[in-house]
Amino acid sequence: MYRFLEETAGTYMTREVKTVTRDLTIDEVNGMFARDDFNTYPVEEDGQAVGIITKFDLLKCFAFTPNQMVPRYAELMVRTVADIMTTEFIYVRPDTKLTRVLQLMVQHRIRSIPVIDFDQHLAGIISREDVLKALAVAALDP
Numbered sequence: 001m002y003r004f005l006e007e008t009a010g011t012y013m014t015r016e017v018k019t020v021t022r023d024l025t026i027d028e029v030n031g032m033f034a035r036d037d038f039n040t041y042p043v044e045e046d047g048q049a050v051g052i053i054t055k056f057d058l059l060k061c062f063a064f065t066p067n068q069m070v071p072r073y074a075e076l077m078v079r080t081v082a083d084i085m086t087t088e089f090i091y092v093r094p095d096t097k098l099t100r101v102l103q104l105m106v107q108h109r110i111r112s113i114p115v116i117d118f119d120q121h122l123a124g125i126i127s128r129e130d131v132l133k134a135l136a137v138a139a140l141d142p
Contacts, residue, residue, distance in 0.1 A: 004138035009101050010094030012134045013115045013124035019044040020053060020081055026061070027077035029053060039111045042122055043085050049114050049122045051085040058084065091116045094123055098134050101126055 020029055020041045029041065033055055043051040061076050061084055091114045092101055101113060105128060112127040 002138075003141045004135055005097070005099060007098045007134050007138070008094060009092045009096045009098065009113075009115050009126045010123070012098065012130040013094070013126040014130065015124045017042060017114075017122060017125045019049075019122065021045065022050070022080060022082035022085070024081045025077065026058065026079050026081070026084065029081055030058060030077070033058070040125070042114045042125065043081055044122060047122070048120050049089075049091070049116055051087040052089045052114065053081050053085045057086060060084070089114065092126065093118065098131060102131050105131065 018032070018036060018038065018041060020032070020043055022043060022045065032038070032041065039056075040052055040054045042049045043053055061079075090104055090108060090110065092104070094115055094117060096115075104110070104113060112125050114122060115124040115126055117123040
């Protein structure tokens with residue numbers, strides 16, 4: 001298990017990341033969530049991550065609060081990612097230790113974290129499954 005202490009996000013992240021743009025409609029991104037079985041997409045503009053959109057962001061649109069009535073489904077689905085995306089998001093660098101990634105995931109109850117390189121470009125994404133894989137590999141190492 002000591003090997004896990006030295007592993008980094010860059011080693012286990014998924015490098016080929018599906019991203020979305022701000023102008024994609026909620027209906028289109030909802031279809032992507034269903035098709036790809038992802039919970040998060042980075043929002044990319046000019047090669048840089050400018051936010052994320054999650055299934056939770058989509059669900060928040062339907063929440064009843066004293067200040068908000070639920071819009072009609074069809075009205076919501078033509079809105080864009082820019083309307084509901086999260087612009088202040090947690091990210092890590094490729095050299096971030098997996099112990100820190102795991103801590104962030106548990107502390108903030110998030111399923112995946114964008115990996116941003118030092119030029120502010122999206123380098124990948126690391127998910128819970130990636131961290132579990134690293135733990136399994138480290139457990140096999142004597």
